[in-house]
Amino acid sequence: MNRYDVIIIGSGLGSLLCGYILSKEGFSVCILEKHSVTGGCLQSFRRGDNTFDTGIHYIGSMLPDQTLHSYWKYFGLSQTLDLERMNGDGFDVISMDGRDYRLAQGFDNFVDQLAVDFPSSGDFLKLYVTAIKDTVSAFPLYNFELTDNPAKTTWMGTNAWDFMSSLAGDSAENRRLLEVLSGNNFLYAGRKSSTPWHQLALINHSFISSAWRLKQGSMQIAEHLISSITAHGGRVLTRTEVKKISPLKDKFQVSATGDEMFVASRIIAGIHPQSAISILEPSIVKRSFHSRIMSMENTVSSFGLYLGLKPGRFPYLDYNLYYHAGKDAWAGPKCKANEWPGMYFMYTPASAKQGDHTTALCILSYMQFDEVKNWENTGKGKRGLDYTAFKNERAEKLLTLVERKFPEIRSVINSMEISTPLTWCDYTGTPQGSMYGIRKESGNYLKTMILPRTKIPGFYFTGQNLNLHGAPGVTISAIMTCSEILGLDYLFKKIRDAQ
Numbered sequence: 001m002n003r004y005d006v007i008i009i010g011s012g013l014g015s016l017l018c019g020y021i022l023s024k025e026g027f028s029v030c031i032l033e034k035h036s037v038t039g040g041c042l043q044s045f046r047r048g049d050n051t052f053d054t055g056i057h058y059i060g061s062m063l064p065d066q067t068l069h070s071y072w073k074y075f076g077l078s079q080t081l082d083l084e085r086m087n088g089d090g091f092d093v094i095s096m097d098g099r100d101y102r103l104a105q106g107f108d109n110f111v112d113q114l115a116v117d118f119p120s121s122g123d124f125l126k127l128y129v130t131a132i133k134d135t136v137s138a139f140p141l142y143n144f145e146l147t148d149n150p151a152k153t154t155w156m157g158t159n160a161w162d163f164m165s166s167l168a169g170d171s172a173e174n175r176r177l178l179e180v181l182s183g184n185n186f187l188y189a190g191r192k193s194s195t196p197w198h199q200l201a202l203i204n205h206s207f208i209s210s211a212w213r214l215k216q217g218s219m220q221i222a223e224h225l226i227s228s229i230t231a232h233g234g235r236v237l238t239r240t241e242v243k244k245i246s247p248l249k250d251k252f253q254v255s256a257t258g259d260e261m262f263v264a265s266r267i268i269a270g271i272h273p274q275s276a277i278s279i280l281e282p283s284i285v286k287r288s289f290h291s292r293i294m295s296m297e298n299t300v301s302s303f304g305l306y307l308g309l310k311p312g313r314f315p316y317l318d319y320n321l322y323y324h325a326g327k328d329a330w331a332g333p334k335c336k337a338n339e340w341p342g343m344y345f346m347y348t349p350a351s352a353k354q355g356d357h358t359t360a361l362c363i364l365s366y367m368q369f370d371e372v373k374n375w376e377n378t379g380k381g382k383r384g385l386d387y388t389a390f391k392n393e394r395a396e397k398l399l400t401l402v403e404r405k406f407p408e409i410r411s412v413i414n415s416m417e418i419s420t421p422l423t424w425c426d427y428t429g430t431p432q433g434s435m436y437g438i439r440k441e442s443g444n445y446l447k448t449m450i451l452p453r454t455k456i457p458g459f460y461f462t463g464q465n466l467n468l469h470g471a472p473g474v475t476i477s478a479i480m481t482c483s484e485i486l487g488l489d490y491l492f493k494k495i496r497d498a499q
């Protein structure tokens with residue numbers, strides 16, 4: 001028997017941050033990861049000389065005293081990560097209507113740069129930026145503060161599109177700007193009818209504060225955290241899938257790959273709650289809780305091209321490009337097969353930069369899981385020729401859209417890897433390959449909210465399904481989860497003392 005104070009399921013960012021906190025606090029911790037590689041969405045992979053990131057392409061608020069920097073200082077990440085600052089006057093470029101619009105770093109600069117293209121929209125831009133700042137100040141942990149703010153729940157129940165529309169009014173220029181401000185909604189799998197305003201505000205606030213790429217790829221985050229956890233006496237086991245969790249007196253018994261058994265007083269599930277519920281022994285899960293979790297809907301999945309490029313032929317972009325084929329920035333996730341892809345997100349990894357050029361390019365678009373459902377019960381590498389044909393056909397369609405802006409694209413490609421929603425199922429175990437897990441709904445926010453503490457004593461959730469996905473959201477979730485064990489005041493003081 002392997003006995004621990006805490007077993008953490010999965011080795012994604014949330015799990016690793018919890019593992020770091022608790023092992024540092026003297027708990028015996030063991031992280032169980034089903035895959036051969038740790039990190040979940042933090043994984044990078046190599047093809048030839050190129051390193052491709054999969055689920056972290058850029059991070060925000062990493063200047064000293066900004067939110068993520070402050071938290072990641074406690075974890076030793078702020079001091080260690082090799083970062084490259086993105087273009088100050090346009091870290092995200094929204095391409096729409098045959099024009100490029102730049103989202104700049106720094107709130108005043110953000111307003112100034114957009115005012116060049118939207119000279120009559122100054123008032124709307126100022127209202128938008130003020131609303132983003134007000135919203136963030138209602139979520140104290142996003143401001144590196146503790147005092148709770150009741151305005152939080154109002155923002156969570158506010159629909160992003162409706163709210164922004166109310167700020168924009170009827171002016172034609174403001175309405176066009178509204179689409180541009182929504183143009184990076186791939187960041188939160190935006191849905192006009194349901195995306196809560198606070199998601200848009202918290203995510204954009206982080207990147208407008210400052211936007212960065214990871215020079216050596218996102219895997220450096222996982223590598224740093226794992227070596228720290230190990231140094232604190234913790235263990236991280238790969239190829240160890242948790243199959244079942246059962247009660248054992250006042251503890252839990254965990255069965256994993258190869259009938260290996262573990263015992264722990266506490267379990268933290270850093271995996272999708274639907275996956276977690278399905279491995280918990282039914283006798284310890286209340287029926288109502290089971291049905292609530294299982295009935296929650298997930299965000300859409302993605303389709304990706306990871307291209308190796310001929311040297312010196314394609315420019316290194318110090319920004320991300322969000323290209324939209326039409327005028328509706330929110331059309332992407334619901335795009336029908338015959339209209340697909342409708343939009344794409346493009347970025348060049350910092351690790352592939354060679355002077356002004358890049359040797360690698362990553363292009364992602366939305367894809368519904370239904371598109372690959374036929375092959376859901378097939379194994380990686382054994383999905384058959386029809387699956388390969390499907391992937392190639394979609395790659396062609398995506399490249400055809402890319403050609404509109406980059407006519408040379410096909411002639412500069414050396415190699416191509418393709419990912420579909422099934423790839424995400426294989427590598428992160430997320431149901432339907434969902435990008436950001438459970439879909440939060442402004443109209444029913446409480447119903448789509450997952451709390452770190454459950455009604456099962458000693459069983460906790462962490463990761464992107466809690467309050468928010470992405471680096472800051474998952475970091476704050478990890479702090480909320482561990483504060484259920486350590487106490488928030490105590491933990492926050494420790495984090496503050498590290499500044």
Ligand SMILES: Cc1cc2nc3c(=O)[nH]c(=O)nc-3n(C[C@H](O)[C@H](O)[C@H](O)COP(=O)(O)OP(=O)(O)OC[C@H]3O[C@@H](n4cnc5c(N)ncnc54)[C@H](O)[C@@H]3O)c2cc1C
Pocket residue numbers: 009010011012013014015032033034035038039040041042054055056057058059240241242243270271272275279302364427428429430434435436462463464465469470471472474
């Ligand atoms: C395409 C894409 C692009 C993104 N881009 C960005 C970005 O640029 N910036 C940003 O900040 N965020 C980005 N995100 C979001 C961010 O990557 C995620 O929110 C975050 O990394 C999720 O972390 P997590 O802890 O929830 O776990 P995950 O990364 O989902 O990891 C879960 C882990 O659990 C393991 N597991 C599952 N079941 C079991 C089991 N039964 N037993 C053992 N192990 C198990 C999985 O193998 C996996 O390793 C992106 C996400 C996607 C999908």
